[in-house]
Amino acid sequence: MPSDTPQPAFVLIRPQMGENIGAAARAMWNFGLDRMRVVAPRDGWPNPSAVAMASGAGRLLDEAVLAGDVAEGIADRTFVYATTARPRELTKPVFTPEAAMRDAANRIARGEKVAVMFGPERAGMENADIAQANAIITVPVNPDFPSLNLAQCVLLVGYEWRRAVEEAEEMVLRGQRTELAEGAEIEALARHYEERMDEAGFFYPPEKADSMKLNLRNLWSRMPLTRADVQMLHGMMRQLVRWKDKG
Amino acid sequence: MPSDTPQPAFVLIRPQMGENIGAAARAMWNFGLDRMRVVAPRDGWPNPSAVAMASGAGRLLDEAVLAGDVAEGIADRTFVYATTARPRELTKPVFTPEAAMRDAANRIARGEKVAVMFGPERAGMENADIAQANAIITVPVNPDFPSLNLAQCVLLVGYEWRRAVEEAEEMVLRGQRTELAEGAEIEALARHYEERMDEAGFFYPPEKADSMKLNLRNLWSRMPLTRADVQMLHGMMRQLVRWKDKG
Numbered sequence: 001m002p003s004d005t006p007q008p009a010f011v012l013i014r015p016q017m018g019e020n021i022g023a024a025a026r027a028m029w030n031f032g033l034d035r036m037r038v039v040a041p042r043d044g045w046p047n048p049s050a051v052a053m054a055s056g057a058g059r060l061l062d063e064a065v066l067a068g069d070v071a072e073g074i075a076d077r078t079f080v081y082a083t084t085a086r087p088r089e090l091t092k093p094v095f096t097p098e099a100a101m102r103d104a105a106n107r108i109a110r111g112e113k114v115a116v117m118f119g120p121e122r123a124g125m126e127n128a129d130i131a132q133a134n135a136i137i138t139v140p141v142n143p144d145f146p147s148l149n150l151a152q153c154v155l156l157v158g159y160e161w162r163r164a165v166e167e168a169e170e171m172v173l174r175g176q177r178t179e180l181a182e183g184a185e186i187e188a189l190a191r192h193y194e195e196r197m198d199e200a201g202f203f204y205p206p207e208k209a210d211s212m213k214l215n216l217r218n219l220w221s222r223m224p225l226t227r228a229d230v231q232m233l234h235g236m237m238r239q240l241v242r243w244k245d246k247g
Numbered sequence: 248m249p250s251d252t253p254q255p256a257f258v259l260i261r262p263q264m265g266e267n268i269g270a271a272a273r274a275m276w277n278f279g280l281d282r283m284r285v286v287a288p289r290d291g292w293p294n295p296s297a298v299a300m301a302s303g304a305g306r307l308l309d310e311a312v313l314a315g316d317v318a319e320g321i322a323d324r325t326f327v328y329a330t331t332a333r334p335r336e337l338t339k340p341v342f343t344p345e346a347a348m349r350d351a352a353n354r355i356a357r358g359e360k361v362a363v364m365f366g367p368e369r370a371g372m373e374n375a376d377i378a379q380a381n382a383i384i385t386v387p388v389n390p391d392f393p394s395l396n397l398a399q400c401v402l403l404v405g406y407e408w409r410r411a412v413e414e415a416e417e418m419v420l421r422g423q424r425t426e427l428a429e430g431a432e433i434e435a436l437a438r439h440y441e442e443r444m445d446e447a448g449f450f451y452p453p454e455k456a457d458s459m460k461l462n463l464r465n466l467w468s469r470m471p472l473t474r475a476d477v478q479m480l481h482g483m484m485r486q487l488v489r490w491k492d493k494g
Contacts, residue, residue, distance in 0.1 A: 027393045028395065029389060030297075030388050030389055030392055030394060030395060030399075031388065031389055032391075056392060056394060057392065065464055068448035072330065073284050096410075115450050139406070139489070140277040140407070140409055140410065141277050141278065141409075141414055142276060142278055143276055143279055143303065144275070144279075145279075146278045147273065147277060147303060148277060152274070152277075152399075153400055155399055155402065156403070156406055159386070159403055162387055162388075163343075163345075171447075193483075196482060196487075197486065197487075199490070200486050200487055200489075201486065201489075201490065202483060202486040204480070211477075211481075215370070215442070215475070215479060216479065216483075219479065219480075222471070223470045223471070223472075224469070224470070225470075228462070229466050232459075232462060232463065232466065233466075235449070236440075236444060236449060236463075239444065239448065239449040240443075240444075240447055240449075240487050241493070242447075243446070243448065243449075243491055244487070244490055247491075247494040
């Protein structure tokens with residue numbers, strides 16, 4: 001039985017070698033993730049070489065959900081990240097693994113169903129696959145040697161998932177949950193500031209807008225803001241808009 | 248020739264399988280690290296299976312420094328981290344990979360020579376090895392399945408190294424510094440916001456103005472703001488004023 005911890009599903013798109021599927025299962029379970037989905041695996045399913053490789057994490061393969069195509073694999077998900085070596089689809093937000101898994105933890109805390117897609121070995125994901133994602137995750141590798149394999153990519157994203165979860169748990173232990181603003185409140189604050197600053201023409205020049213927006217989002221999510229802080233920051237921005245409107 | 252980027256040496260202690268040494272070389276080079284040291288490898292040196300596995304990162308093996316024991320492997324280093332599955336040596340500081348690599352980047356920036364030691368497969372490092380380290384790195388894995396292999400451990404520490412370096416580089420590119428803002432900078436930010444918010448009529452009604460100002464000052468001083476954050480926040484407020492002035 002999968003654990004009952006809310007968590008993202010990790011969706012392997014058209015994986016080729018069974019060994020890599022098994023290694024991906026191990027990498028997931030190293031960080032407490034146990035919801036694997038497999039879309040159109042090249043060598044069919046179940047896959048004996050995946051089972052042989054997964055030793056200790058074989059349960060993930062037994063419980064993996066098999067899907068015929070990407071749409072079916074993510075049909076029940078409300079937010080989907082695609083991992084790519086280089087961000088090709090520039091109309092989607094691009095996250096580091098860290099920012100993505102913090103974002104995922106916030107979304108899951110407010111009841112969203114999240115998936116992370118991983119492309120096939122070598123070729124990576126096709127544009128048609130990426131088009132079905134809401135956001136992109138790119139690992140900051142050495143541009144001269146960007147050779148992460150499937151299990152390594154799963155390992156790094158899983159590691160960031162666990163970091164995001166442990167950070168949240170630590171706050172609960174310290175009894176800070178009630179005081180600190182929740183993910184959805186930070187998200188609303190980030191959106192409020194991003195929208196107003198956009199109207200104010202802050203994100204300029206256009207080619208820098210995405211990274212400026214990411215910096216601003218990262219600022220809010222890194223700060224230990226209380227609910228009172230969040231209310232004050234909303235109030236400040238509303239007042240600045242009133243000030244502007246009065247001319 | 249190794250790159251001339253200042254960086255930690257990664258020291259493999261008594262590694263066993265050549266394949267794992269090769270995979271560790273690849274994992275290092277994925278994140279731009281190319282100073283490998285090998286202490287008493289079980290199967291001698293050079294190791295043909297290491298070379299076969301390292302494809303694309305074989306240079307790291309050619310240039311690797313071979314040492315007979317741990318003391319020799321780290322003789323020229325001023326600060327050494329040991330990676331362990333569980334922190335056993337409680338008299339040493341224990342870091343997450345992230346905290347360790349930020350610490351390493353700071354040390355290297357001030358001219359220290361840093362090494363990270365990785366124990367042999369399965370057994371891990373002996374207490375006598377760990378005793379020669381200054382600090383410990385522990386990866387936060389699933390306690391029910393703490394089965395990271397050598398190359399995965401190298402991958403995660405390498406990833407955190409690159410994150411630490413990119414964070415620093417990004418700040419330099421933006422002409423900003425990675426350090427947390429100093430007291431005087433926070434003070435200037437607090438004053439800037441207080442003045443503008445005062446002009447905007449935010450501190451209202453008058454009898455509440457003092458406590459509102461205090462809350463706002465406390466907000467800035469409680470937050471772990473970097474110099475980059477402070478500059479962005481100044482820029483945001485300046486832009487909001489321009490927006491208002493344009494009416």
